Amino acid sequence: MKRSALSVKAKDKSLIYGYGYVLPALIFMLALIGYPIIYNIYISFLDMTAQSIGQGHSDYIGLQNYITIFQDSTMWKALYNTFFFTILCILFQFMIGFGLALFFSKKFRAARYIKGLLVIGYMMPMTVNALLWKFMLSPSGGIINSIMVSLHLTDQPVEWLMSSETVMWGLVIANTWVGIPFNMLLLSTGLDNIPADIYESASIDGAKSVQRFIYITVPMIKQSIFSVLLLGFVYTFKVFDLVYVATGGGPVDASEVLSTYSYNLSFKTYYFGQGAAVANVLFVCLFVVALIYLAAIGKDEVN
Amino acid sequence: MRRLFRNECSRDIAYTIIAVIIAVVFLFPVYWILISSLKSDQEIFSRVQTWWPKKIHLENYINQILNKTKTANLPVQFRNSGIIATGSMILSLILSIPAGYGISRFNIPGKKPILLTFLVTQMLPASLILTPLFLIFSKAGILNSYLAPILATATISIPFVIMVLRPIFLAYPHEIEEAALIDGCNQFTAFLKVTLPVCKSGIITAAAFSFIYGWNDLIYSITFNNKADLLPMTSGIYQFMDAYGTQWNMIMAYGVITELPIIVLFVALQKHIVGGLAGGAVKG
Incomplete structure:
Protein backbone atom coordinates (compact mmCIF):
# COMPACT_ATOMS: atom_id res chain seq x y z
CA MET A 1 0.00 0.00 0.00
CA LYS A 2 2.68 2.39 1.07
CA ARG A 3 4.82 1.34 -1.84
CA SER A 4 2.15 2.04 -4.43
CA ALA A 5 1.45 5.45 -2.91
CA LEU A 6 5.13 6.21 -3.27
CA SER A 7 5.26 5.13 -6.88
CA VAL A 8 2.18 7.21 -7.67
CA LYS A 9 3.97 10.17 -6.19
CA ALA A 10 7.09 9.40 -8.21
CA LYS A 11 4.93 9.06 -11.29
CA ASP A 12 3.33 12.47 -10.68
CA LYS A 13 6.76 13.96 -10.25
CA SER A 14 8.01 12.48 -13.50
CA LEU A 15 4.91 13.84 -15.25
CA ILE A 16 5.65 17.32 -13.93
CA TYR A 17 9.24 17.07 -15.08
CA GLY A 18 8.24 15.61 -18.44
CA TYR A 19 5.80 18.40 -19.23
CA GLY A 20 8.16 20.96 -17.73
CA TYR A 21 10.78 20.06 -20.31
CA VAL A 22 8.45 19.77 -23.29
CA LEU A 23 5.88 22.51 -22.77
CA PRO A 24 8.00 25.66 -23.32
CA ALA A 25 8.96 24.54 -26.83
CA LEU A 26 5.44 23.33 -27.55
CA ILE A 27 3.86 26.60 -26.39
CA PHE A 28 6.39 28.58 -28.43
CA MET A 29 5.57 26.59 -31.57
CA LEU A 30 1.83 26.82 -31.00
CA ALA A 31 2.07 30.58 -30.44
CA LEU A 32 4.25 31.28 -33.47
CA ILE A 33 2.97 28.62 -35.87
CA GLY A 34 -0.32 27.20 -34.60
CA TYR A 35 -2.06 30.47 -33.86
CA PRO A 36 -0.85 32.19 -37.05
CA ILE A 37 -2.23 29.34 -39.17
CA ILE A 38 -5.70 29.90 -37.73
CA TYR A 39 -5.27 33.66 -37.93
CA ASN A 40 -4.30 33.27 -41.59
CA ILE A 41 -7.54 31.46 -42.35
CA TYR A 42 -9.44 34.30 -40.68
CA ILE A 43 -7.50 36.97 -42.62
CA SER A 44 -8.33 35.22 -45.90
CA PHE A 45 -12.03 35.97 -45.26
CA LEU A 46 -11.39 39.68 -44.64
CA ASP A 47 -11.02 42.56 -47.05
CA MET A 48 -7.72 43.39 -45.42
CA THR A 49 -5.44 45.91 -47.12
CA ALA A 50 -2.87 48.44 -45.91
CA GLN A 51 -5.68 50.97 -45.95
CA SER A 52 -8.15 48.91 -43.92
CA ILE A 53 -5.48 48.19 -41.32
CA GLY A 54 -4.84 51.91 -41.07
CA GLN A 55 -8.53 52.48 -40.43
CA GLY A 56 -8.50 49.75 -37.81
CA HIS A 57 -11.29 47.70 -39.37
CA SER A 58 -11.42 45.12 -42.16
CA ASP A 59 -14.76 43.93 -43.54
CA TYR A 60 -15.71 40.27 -43.56
CA ILE A 61 -16.19 39.33 -47.21
CA GLY A 62 -16.58 35.54 -47.05
CA LEU A 63 -14.98 33.71 -49.94
CA GLN A 64 -14.49 36.82 -52.08
CA ASN A 65 -10.67 36.72 -51.78
CA TYR A 66 -10.63 33.14 -53.06
CA ILE A 67 -12.93 34.06 -55.93
CA THR A 68 -10.74 37.03 -56.82
CA ILE A 69 -7.48 35.10 -56.85
CA PHE A 70 -8.87 32.25 -58.93
CA GLN A 71 -10.22 34.74 -61.46
CA ASP A 72 -6.69 36.04 -61.95
CA SER A 73 -4.66 34.19 -64.54
CA THR A 74 -1.48 34.72 -62.47
CA MET A 75 -2.88 32.35 -59.83
CA TRP A 76 -3.31 29.57 -62.37
CA LYS A 77 0.15 30.28 -63.72
CA ALA A 78 1.58 30.08 -60.19
CA LEU A 79 -0.25 26.81 -59.47
CA TYR A 80 0.96 25.29 -62.72
CA ASN A 81 4.54 26.52 -62.19
CA THR A 82 4.68 25.24 -58.62
CA PHE A 83 3.61 21.74 -59.66
CA PHE A 84 5.83 21.77 -62.76
CA PHE A 85 8.82 22.86 -60.69
CA THR A 86 8.17 20.39 -57.87
CA ILE A 87 7.58 17.34 -60.03
CA LEU A 88 10.58 17.91 -62.30
CA CYS A 89 12.91 18.76 -59.40
CA ILE A 90 11.89 15.63 -57.52
CA LEU A 91 12.31 13.48 -60.60
CA PHE A 92 15.86 14.68 -61.33
CA GLN A 93 16.98 14.95 -57.71
CA PHE A 94 15.74 11.49 -56.95
CA MET A 95 17.28 9.77 -59.96
CA ILE A 96 20.68 11.43 -59.65
CA GLY A 97 20.64 11.25 -55.85
CA PHE A 98 19.79 7.54 -55.99
CA GLY A 99 22.59 6.91 -58.49
CA LEU A 100 25.09 8.66 -56.25
CA ALA A 101 23.82 6.85 -53.15
CA LEU A 102 24.29 3.51 -54.90
CA PHE A 103 27.79 4.46 -55.99
CA PHE A 104 28.83 5.65 -52.54
CA SER A 105 27.42 2.50 -50.94
CA LYS A 106 30.40 0.68 -52.49
CA LYS A 107 32.90 -0.03 -49.80
CA PHE A 108 35.95 2.15 -50.38
CA ARG A 109 37.81 4.21 -47.87
CA ALA A 110 37.12 7.73 -49.14
CA ALA A 111 33.41 7.05 -49.78
CA ARG A 112 32.08 8.50 -46.58
CA TYR A 113 34.24 11.61 -46.71
CA ILE A 114 33.58 12.52 -50.34
CA LYS A 115 29.88 11.81 -49.97
CA GLY A 116 29.81 14.20 -47.01
CA LEU A 117 31.60 16.86 -49.02
CA LEU A 118 28.84 16.87 -51.64
CA VAL A 119 26.34 18.00 -49.01
CA ILE A 120 27.87 21.48 -48.81
CA GLY A 121 25.68 22.89 -51.57
CA TYR A 122 22.61 21.90 -49.59
CA MET A 123 23.78 23.84 -46.54
CA MET A 124 24.66 27.04 -48.40
CA PRO A 125 22.19 29.95 -48.14
CA MET A 126 19.59 29.60 -50.88
CA THR A 127 20.02 33.30 -51.72
CA VAL A 128 23.66 32.70 -52.60
CA ASN A 129 22.79 29.60 -54.62
CA ALA A 130 20.15 31.60 -56.47
CA LEU A 131 22.63 34.33 -57.44
CA LEU A 132 25.31 31.83 -58.33
CA TRP A 133 22.99 30.03 -60.75
CA LYS A 134 21.65 33.30 -62.11
CA PHE A 135 25.25 34.12 -62.93
CA MET A 136 26.14 30.70 -64.36
CA LEU A 137 22.97 30.57 -66.51
CA SER A 138 23.32 34.14 -67.75
CA PRO A 139 23.48 34.58 -71.57
CA SER A 140 26.54 36.83 -71.38
CA GLY A 141 29.41 35.72 -69.20
CA GLY A 142 27.56 32.61 -67.97
CA ILE A 143 29.65 29.47 -67.86
CA ILE A 144 26.80 27.08 -68.74
CA ASN A 145 26.20 28.85 -72.03
CA SER A 146 29.93 29.00 -72.76
CA ILE A 147 30.20 25.24 -72.27
CA MET A 148 27.08 24.56 -74.34
CA VAL A 149 28.32 26.72 -77.21
CA SER A 150 31.81 25.22 -77.19
CA LEU A 151 30.31 21.72 -77.24
CA HIS A 152 28.07 22.86 -80.13
CA LEU A 153 24.95 21.97 -78.18
CA THR A 154 23.56 25.35 -79.15
CA ASP A 155 24.51 28.01 -81.71
CA GLN A 156 23.67 30.99 -79.60
CA PRO A 157 23.38 31.36 -75.83
CA VAL A 158 20.17 30.14 -74.22
CA GLU A 159 18.52 32.94 -72.27
CA TRP A 160 17.45 30.61 -69.44
CA LEU A 161 16.12 32.80 -66.62
CA MET A 162 15.48 35.76 -68.93
CA SER A 163 13.06 34.08 -71.29
CA SER A 164 9.57 33.04 -70.28
CA GLU A 165 9.94 29.77 -72.17
CA THR A 166 13.05 28.54 -70.37
CA VAL A 167 12.85 30.27 -67.01
CA MET A 168 11.21 27.38 -65.15
CA TRP A 169 13.79 24.96 -66.56
CA GLY A 170 16.57 27.22 -65.31
CA LEU A 171 15.05 27.22 -61.83
CA VAL A 172 14.66 23.44 -61.95
CA ILE A 173 18.38 23.06 -62.78
CA ALA A 174 19.40 25.33 -59.88
CA ASN A 175 17.13 23.62 -57.37
CA THR A 176 18.06 20.13 -58.52
CA TRP A 177 21.68 20.88 -57.71
CA VAL A 178 20.68 21.82 -54.18
CA GLY A 179 18.33 18.86 -53.76
CA ILE A 180 20.60 16.05 -55.01
CA PRO A 181 22.72 15.79 -51.82
CA PHE A 182 19.58 15.66 -49.69
CA ASN A 183 18.19 12.76 -51.72
CA MET A 184 21.56 11.02 -51.82
CA LEU A 185 22.02 11.29 -48.06
CA LEU A 186 18.59 9.94 -47.11
CA LEU A 187 18.79 7.07 -49.60
CA SER A 188 22.33 6.30 -48.42
CA THR A 189 21.07 5.89 -44.88
CA GLY A 190 18.54 3.40 -46.18
CA LEU A 191 21.16 1.50 -48.20
CA ASP A 192 23.52 1.31 -45.22
CA ASN A 193 20.83 -0.50 -43.27
CA ILE A 194 20.52 -3.38 -45.73
CA PRO A 195 22.27 -6.39 -44.19
CA ALA A 196 25.21 -7.52 -46.35
CA ASP A 197 24.34 -11.22 -46.06
CA ILE A 198 21.15 -10.68 -48.05
CA TYR A 199 23.24 -9.74 -51.09
CA GLU A 200 25.59 -12.63 -50.47
CA SER A 201 22.84 -15.22 -50.46
CA ALA A 202 21.38 -13.60 -53.58
CA SER A 203 24.66 -13.81 -55.46
CA ILE A 204 24.93 -17.48 -54.52
CA ASP A 205 21.49 -17.88 -56.08
CA GLY A 206 22.94 -16.31 -59.21
CA ALA A 207 21.02 -13.04 -59.21
CA LYS A 208 22.32 -10.49 -61.70
CA SER A 209 22.97 -6.97 -60.48
CA VAL A 210 19.87 -5.57 -62.19
CA GLN A 211 17.71 -8.25 -60.61
CA ARG A 212 19.39 -7.67 -57.29
CA PHE A 213 18.56 -3.98 -57.57
CA ILE A 214 14.90 -4.50 -58.47
CA TYR A 215 14.09 -7.41 -56.19
CA ILE A 216 16.30 -6.71 -53.17
CA THR A 217 17.58 -3.12 -52.99
CA VAL A 218 14.38 -1.29 -53.89
CA PRO A 219 12.02 -3.27 -51.63
CA MET A 220 14.50 -3.12 -48.75
CA ILE A 221 14.69 0.68 -48.81
CA LYS A 222 11.06 1.26 -49.74
CA GLN A 223 10.62 3.28 -46.56
CA SER A 224 13.54 5.60 -47.39
CA ILE A 225 12.34 6.06 -50.96
CA PHE A 226 8.90 6.97 -49.73
CA SER A 227 10.28 9.43 -47.16
CA VAL A 228 12.61 11.14 -49.58
CA LEU A 229 9.94 11.57 -52.24
CA LEU A 230 7.41 13.03 -49.84
CA LEU A 231 9.84 15.21 -47.92
CA GLY A 232 11.19 16.34 -51.30
CA PHE A 233 7.69 17.29 -52.31
CA VAL A 234 7.08 19.29 -49.15
CA TYR A 235 10.39 21.15 -49.28
CA THR A 236 10.27 21.82 -53.02
CA PHE A 237 6.62 22.85 -53.17
CA LYS A 238 7.14 25.76 -50.78
CA VAL A 239 10.08 27.21 -52.76
CA PHE A 240 10.48 30.93 -52.15
CA ASP A 241 14.07 32.19 -51.77
CA LEU A 242 15.33 30.73 -55.04
CA VAL A 243 12.55 32.16 -57.19
CA TYR A 244 12.42 35.47 -55.34
CA VAL A 245 16.14 36.13 -55.75
CA ALA A 246 16.85 34.52 -59.12
CA THR A 247 13.86 35.81 -61.11
CA GLY A 248 11.46 37.63 -58.78
CA GLY A 249 8.71 35.63 -60.48
CA GLY A 250 9.55 37.10 -63.87
CA PRO A 251 9.89 37.75 -66.70
CA VAL A 252 6.44 39.28 -66.09
CA ASP A 253 4.80 36.36 -64.27
CA ALA A 254 6.43 33.50 -66.14
CA SER A 255 8.08 32.00 -63.06
CA GLU A 256 5.60 33.06 -60.40
CA VAL A 257 5.06 30.28 -57.84
CA LEU A 258 2.46 30.13 -55.06
CA SER A 259 4.76 31.41 -52.31
CA THR A 260 6.11 34.37 -54.30
CA TYR A 261 2.63 35.23 -55.53
CA SER A 262 1.33 35.21 -51.97
CA TYR A 263 4.26 37.33 -50.83
CA ASN A 264 3.77 39.87 -53.62
CA LEU A 265 0.06 40.21 -52.91
CA SER A 266 0.65 40.75 -49.18
CA PHE A 267 3.83 42.77 -49.10
CA LYS A 268 4.15 44.48 -52.47
CA THR A 269 0.56 45.44 -53.18
CA TYR A 270 -0.67 45.08 -49.57
CA TYR A 271 -3.73 42.95 -50.36
CA PHE A 272 -3.24 40.96 -47.16
CA GLY A 273 -6.54 39.09 -47.51
CA GLN A 274 -5.69 37.81 -50.98
CA GLY A 275 -2.11 36.99 -50.00
CA ALA A 276 -3.46 34.93 -47.10
CA ALA A 277 -5.88 33.15 -49.46
CA VAL A 278 -3.05 32.14 -51.83
CA ALA A 279 -1.01 30.90 -48.85
CA ASN A 280 -3.96 28.77 -47.76
CA VAL A 281 -4.22 27.18 -51.20
CA LEU A 282 -0.52 26.32 -50.88
CA PHE A 283 -1.22 24.90 -47.43
CA VAL A 284 -4.08 22.70 -48.62
CA CYS A 285 -1.87 21.19 -51.34
CA LEU A 286 0.86 20.46 -48.78
CA PHE A 287 -1.57 19.24 -46.17
CA VAL A 288 -2.94 16.53 -48.42
CA VAL A 289 0.57 15.29 -49.14
CA ALA A 290 1.64 15.53 -45.48
CA LEU A 291 -1.38 13.47 -44.44
CA ILE A 292 -0.38 10.71 -46.82
CA TYR A 293 3.14 10.88 -45.43
CA LEU A 294 2.08 10.74 -41.79
CA ALA A 295 -0.37 7.93 -42.46
CA ALA A 296 2.43 5.98 -44.09
CA ILE A 297 5.23 6.50 -41.58
CA GLY A 298 3.31 7.57 -38.49
CA LYS A 299 2.90 4.05 -37.14
CA ASP A 300 6.62 3.29 -37.22
CA GLU A 301 8.06 6.61 -36.18
CA VAL A 302 5.88 7.82 -33.36
CA ASN A 303 6.04 5.36 -30.53
CA MET B 1 33.54 -5.53 -62.83
CA LEU B 66 35.77 48.52 -45.94
CA ASN B 67 32.38 49.61 -47.30
CA LYS B 68 33.94 51.77 -49.97
CA THR B 69 31.27 50.81 -52.49
CA LYS B 70 28.44 52.35 -50.42
CA THR B 71 25.95 49.93 -51.94
CA ALA B 72 25.25 47.29 -49.38
CA ASN B 73 26.87 47.99 -46.06
CA LEU B 74 28.69 44.69 -45.70
CA PRO B 75 30.21 45.13 -42.24
CA VAL B 76 26.85 46.10 -40.74
CA GLN B 77 25.01 43.33 -42.56
CA PHE B 78 27.55 40.74 -41.52
CA ARG B 79 27.08 41.82 -37.92
CA ASN B 80 23.28 41.68 -38.33
CA SER B 81 23.45 38.15 -39.70
CA GLY B 82 25.63 37.18 -36.76
CA ILE B 83 23.23 38.67 -34.24
CA ILE B 84 20.16 37.06 -35.81
CA ALA B 85 21.83 33.65 -36.21
CA THR B 86 23.29 33.65 -32.69
CA GLY B 87 20.07 34.88 -31.10
CA SER B 88 18.04 32.31 -32.99
CA MET B 89 20.50 29.57 -32.02
CA ILE B 90 20.39 30.43 -28.30
CA LEU B 91 16.60 30.65 -28.23
CA SER B 92 16.23 27.45 -30.18
CA LEU B 93 18.66 25.51 -27.97
CA ILE B 94 17.06 26.73 -24.73
CA LEU B 95 13.67 25.47 -25.90
CA SER B 96 14.48 22.43 -28.01
CA ILE B 97 17.14 20.63 -25.96
CA PRO B 98 14.85 20.20 -22.93
CA ALA B 99 11.94 19.35 -25.22
CA GLY B 100 13.94 16.70 -27.06
CA TYR B 101 15.07 15.32 -23.73
CA GLY B 102 11.66 15.41 -22.06
CA ILE B 103 9.94 13.70 -24.94
CA SER B 104 12.42 10.82 -25.04
CA ARG B 105 13.02 10.42 -21.29
CA PHE B 106 9.51 10.62 -19.84
CA ASN B 107 6.43 8.70 -20.78
CA ILE B 108 4.05 11.62 -20.69
CA PRO B 109 0.44 11.32 -21.84
CA GLY B 110 -0.11 13.09 -25.15
CA LYS B 111 3.43 12.33 -26.35
CA LYS B 112 2.18 11.15 -29.71
CA PRO B 113 0.21 14.29 -30.64
CA ILE B 114 3.05 16.48 -29.32
CA LEU B 115 5.58 14.72 -31.54
CA LEU B 116 3.18 14.97 -34.47
CA THR B 117 2.85 18.72 -33.84
CA PHE B 118 6.62 19.15 -34.05
CA LEU B 119 6.78 16.94 -37.14
CA VAL B 120 4.09 18.91 -38.95
CA THR B 121 5.33 22.37 -37.98
CA GLN B 122 8.69 21.50 -39.49
CA MET B 123 7.08 21.07 -42.88
CA LEU B 124 5.02 24.23 -43.05
CA PRO B 125 5.88 26.96 -45.54
CA ALA B 126 6.91 30.38 -44.26
CA SER B 127 4.37 32.03 -46.59
CA LEU B 128 1.58 30.54 -44.53
CA ILE B 129 2.48 32.35 -41.31
CA LEU B 130 4.04 35.44 -42.86
CA THR B 131 1.02 37.74 -42.98
CA PRO B 132 -0.30 36.80 -39.50
CA LEU B 133 3.16 37.06 -37.93
CA PHE B 134 3.63 40.45 -39.56
CA LEU B 135 0.39 41.67 -37.98
CA ILE B 136 1.13 40.06 -34.61
CA PHE B 137 4.67 41.50 -34.51
CA SER B 138 3.33 44.85 -35.62
CA LYS B 139 0.88 44.88 -32.69
CA ALA B 140 3.61 43.73 -30.31
CA GLY B 141 5.81 46.57 -31.58
CA ILE B 142 8.73 44.35 -32.57
CA LEU B 143 8.82 45.04 -36.30
CA ASN B 144 12.15 46.54 -37.27
CA SER B 145 14.05 44.78 -34.53
CA TYR B 146 16.38 41.80 -34.35
CA LEU B 147 13.81 40.01 -32.22
CA ALA B 148 11.31 39.52 -35.07
CA PRO B 149 13.55 37.42 -37.36
CA ILE B 150 15.08 35.68 -34.31
CA LEU B 151 11.65 34.49 -33.11
CA ALA B 152 10.55 33.51 -36.60
CA THR B 153 13.69 31.58 -37.59
CA ALA B 154 13.69 29.70 -34.28
CA THR B 155 10.42 28.09 -35.41
CA ILE B 156 12.38 26.39 -38.23
CA SER B 157 15.17 25.00 -36.07
CA ILE B 158 13.23 23.97 -32.95
CA PRO B 159 11.31 21.03 -34.49
CA PHE B 160 14.36 19.98 -36.49
CA VAL B 161 16.61 19.96 -33.42
CA ILE B 162 14.07 17.98 -31.41
CA MET B 163 14.01 15.32 -34.13
CA VAL B 164 17.83 15.24 -34.27
CA LEU B 165 18.19 14.95 -30.48
CA ARG B 166 15.40 12.47 -29.77
CA PRO B 167 17.25 9.32 -30.89
CA ILE B 168 20.37 10.50 -29.02
CA PHE B 169 18.50 10.96 -25.76
CA LEU B 170 16.66 7.66 -26.34
CA ALA B 171 19.96 5.81 -26.69
CA TYR B 172 21.48 7.44 -23.62
CA PRO B 173 21.60 5.11 -20.60
CA HIS B 174 19.51 6.59 -17.81
CA GLU B 175 21.37 4.72 -15.08
CA ILE B 176 24.03 7.44 -15.14
CA GLU B 177 21.36 9.97 -14.28
CA GLU B 178 19.99 7.84 -11.46
CA ALA B 179 23.43 7.65 -9.90
CA ALA B 180 23.54 11.46 -9.90
CA LEU B 181 20.13 11.59 -8.24
CA ILE B 182 21.43 9.44 -5.40
CA ASP B 183 24.41 11.80 -5.10
CA GLY B 184 22.02 14.62 -4.25
CA CYS B 185 21.19 16.12 -7.61
CA ASN B 186 17.56 16.81 -8.40
CA GLN B 187 16.16 15.78 -11.77
CA PHE B 188 16.91 19.12 -13.43
CA THR B 189 20.47 19.50 -12.15
CA ALA B 190 21.15 15.87 -13.12
CA PHE B 191 19.96 16.74 -16.64
CA LEU B 192 22.21 19.81 -16.78
CA LYS B 193 25.30 18.40 -15.13
CA VAL B 194 25.29 14.77 -16.19
CA THR B 195 23.10 14.16 -19.23
CA LEU B 196 24.00 17.20 -21.33
CA PRO B 197 27.80 16.73 -21.15
CA VAL B 198 27.42 13.09 -22.14
CA CYS B 199 25.27 14.07 -25.15
CA LYS B 200 27.66 16.86 -26.13
CA SER B 201 28.06 15.88 -29.78
CA GLY B 202 24.30 15.97 -30.29
CA ILE B 203 24.15 19.42 -28.73
CA ILE B 204 26.92 20.67 -31.03
CA THR B 205 25.02 19.37 -34.05
CA ALA B 206 21.89 21.10 -32.78
CA ALA B 207 23.75 24.37 -32.27
CA ALA B 208 25.27 24.23 -35.77
CA PHE B 209 21.92 23.62 -37.41
CA SER B 210 20.07 26.33 -35.56
CA PHE B 211 22.85 28.83 -36.34
CA ILE B 212 22.72 27.90 -40.03
CA TYR B 213 18.92 28.19 -40.21
CA GLY B 214 19.16 31.66 -38.68
CA TRP B 215 22.01 32.73 -40.93
CA ASN B 216 20.35 31.52 -44.15
CA ASP B 217 17.02 33.27 -43.55
CA LEU B 218 15.80 35.73 -46.15
CA ILE B 219 12.02 35.89 -46.08
CA TYR B 220 11.52 36.81 -42.41
CA SER B 221 14.09 39.57 -42.40
CA ILE B 222 12.86 41.27 -45.54
CA THR B 223 9.27 41.04 -44.33
CA PHE B 224 9.65 42.17 -40.73
CA ASN B 225 12.46 44.69 -41.15
CA ASN B 226 12.59 47.52 -43.62
CA LYS B 227 15.40 49.47 -42.05
CA ALA B 228 18.59 48.96 -44.04
CA ASP B 229 20.78 48.86 -40.93
CA LEU B 230 18.92 45.80 -39.59
CA LEU B 231 19.13 43.64 -42.70
CA PRO B 232 21.34 40.53 -42.80
CA MET B 233 23.75 39.39 -45.53
CA THR B 234 21.18 37.27 -47.35
CA SER B 235 18.97 40.26 -48.04
CA GLY B 236 21.95 42.52 -48.58
CA ILE B 237 23.02 40.40 -51.49
CA TYR B 238 19.57 40.79 -52.94
CA GLN B 239 19.65 44.61 -52.61
CA PHE B 240 23.06 44.49 -54.07
CA MET B 241 21.92 42.81 -57.25
CA ASP B 242 19.48 45.65 -57.86
CA ALA B 243 22.20 48.23 -57.40
CA TYR B 244 25.03 46.49 -59.20
CA GLY B 245 23.14 44.74 -61.96
CA THR B 246 25.65 42.42 -63.54
CA GLN B 247 28.83 43.21 -61.67
CA TRP B 248 29.11 39.52 -61.02
CA ASN B 249 32.59 39.64 -59.52
CA MET B 250 31.36 41.95 -56.75
CA ILE B 251 28.17 39.94 -56.23
CA MET B 252 30.11 36.67 -56.08
CA ALA B 253 32.56 38.15 -53.56
CA TYR B 254 29.61 39.20 -51.41
CA GLY B 255 28.22 35.68 -51.80
CA VAL B 256 31.49 34.10 -50.70
CA ILE B 257 31.50 36.23 -47.55
CA THR B 258 27.84 35.35 -46.94
CA GLU B 259 28.51 31.64 -47.03
CA LEU B 260 31.88 31.77 -45.31
CA PRO B 261 30.57 31.05 -41.79
CA ILE B 262 28.50 28.16 -43.15
CA ILE B 263 31.51 26.66 -44.92
CA VAL B 264 33.70 27.05 -41.82
CA LEU B 265 31.02 25.38 -39.68
CA PHE B 266 30.55 22.67 -42.26
CA VAL B 267 34.23 21.83 -42.60
CA ALA B 268 34.71 21.80 -38.82
CA LEU B 269 31.61 19.72 -38.09
CA GLN B 270 31.13 17.79 -41.32
CA LYS B 271 30.56 14.43 -39.65
CA HIS B 272 28.03 15.82 -37.18
CA ILE B 273 26.16 17.88 -39.77
CA VAL B 274 25.89 15.10 -42.32
CA GLY B 275 24.82 12.60 -39.66
CA GLY B 276 22.35 15.05 -38.16
CA LEU B 277 20.79 15.82 -41.54
CA ALA B 278 20.25 12.17 -42.29
CA GLY B 279 18.91 11.45 -38.80
CA GLY B 280 16.76 14.55 -38.37
CA ALA B 281 15.34 14.51 -41.85
CA VAL B 282 14.50 10.83 -41.97
CA LYS B 283 12.85 10.98 -38.60
CA GLY B 284 11.26 14.31 -39.39
Missing part, protein backbone atom coordinates in the same frame (compact mmCIF):
# COMPACT_ATOMS: atom_id res chain seq x y z
CA ARG B 2 35.28 -7.54 -60.16
CA ARG B 3 37.54 -9.36 -62.61
CA LEU B 4 38.90 -6.04 -63.80
CA PHE B 5 40.56 -5.36 -60.49
CA ARG B 6 43.35 -7.62 -59.45
CA ASN B 7 42.89 -6.96 -55.77
CA GLU B 8 40.99 -4.96 -53.17
CA CYS B 9 43.53 -2.17 -53.31
CA SER B 10 43.23 -1.33 -57.00
CA ARG B 11 39.45 -1.54 -56.67
CA ASP B 12 39.65 0.99 -53.88
CA ILE B 13 41.77 3.33 -56.00
CA ALA B 14 39.45 3.04 -59.02
CA TYR B 15 36.38 3.88 -56.94
CA THR B 16 38.18 6.76 -55.28
CA ILE B 17 39.12 8.23 -58.67
CA ILE B 18 35.51 8.02 -59.87
CA ALA B 19 34.35 9.60 -56.58
CA VAL B 20 36.79 12.48 -56.97
CA ILE B 21 35.59 13.09 -60.53
CA ILE B 22 31.98 13.15 -59.29
CA ALA B 23 32.93 15.59 -56.53
CA VAL B 24 34.83 17.88 -58.93
CA VAL B 25 31.90 18.05 -61.35
CA PHE B 26 29.27 18.38 -58.66
CA LEU B 27 31.11 20.98 -56.60
CA PHE B 28 32.13 23.02 -59.66
CA PRO B 29 29.62 25.80 -58.79
CA VAL B 30 31.35 26.26 -55.43
CA TYR B 31 34.69 26.63 -57.23
CA TRP B 32 33.16 28.95 -59.79
CA ILE B 33 31.76 31.40 -57.24
CA LEU B 34 35.18 31.68 -55.62
CA ILE B 35 37.12 32.09 -58.88
CA SER B 36 34.66 34.58 -60.33
CA SER B 37 34.83 36.66 -57.17
CA LEU B 38 38.55 37.21 -57.83
CA LYS B 39 38.25 38.16 -61.49
CA SER B 40 37.99 41.57 -63.10
CA ASP B 41 34.76 42.66 -64.71
CA GLN B 42 36.28 42.45 -68.20
CA GLU B 43 37.53 38.94 -67.61
CA ILE B 44 34.07 37.74 -66.56
CA PHE B 45 32.53 39.02 -69.77
CA SER B 46 35.42 38.05 -72.04
CA ARG B 47 34.64 35.77 -74.97
CA VAL B 48 36.72 32.91 -73.71
CA GLN B 49 36.10 31.75 -70.16
CA THR B 50 39.16 31.50 -67.94
CA TRP B 51 39.38 28.70 -65.40
CA TRP B 52 41.74 30.68 -63.23
CA PRO B 53 41.86 34.51 -62.88
CA LYS B 54 44.55 36.21 -64.97
CA LYS B 55 45.16 38.52 -62.08
CA ILE B 56 43.72 38.08 -58.61
CA HIS B 57 41.50 41.04 -57.76
CA LEU B 58 41.33 41.03 -54.00
CA GLU B 59 39.91 44.55 -54.12
CA ASN B 60 36.52 42.99 -54.94
CA TYR B 61 36.58 41.91 -51.31
CA ILE B 62 38.53 44.74 -49.72
CA ASN B 63 36.37 47.53 -51.12
CA GLN B 64 33.24 45.83 -49.82
CA ILE B 65 34.65 44.91 -46.43
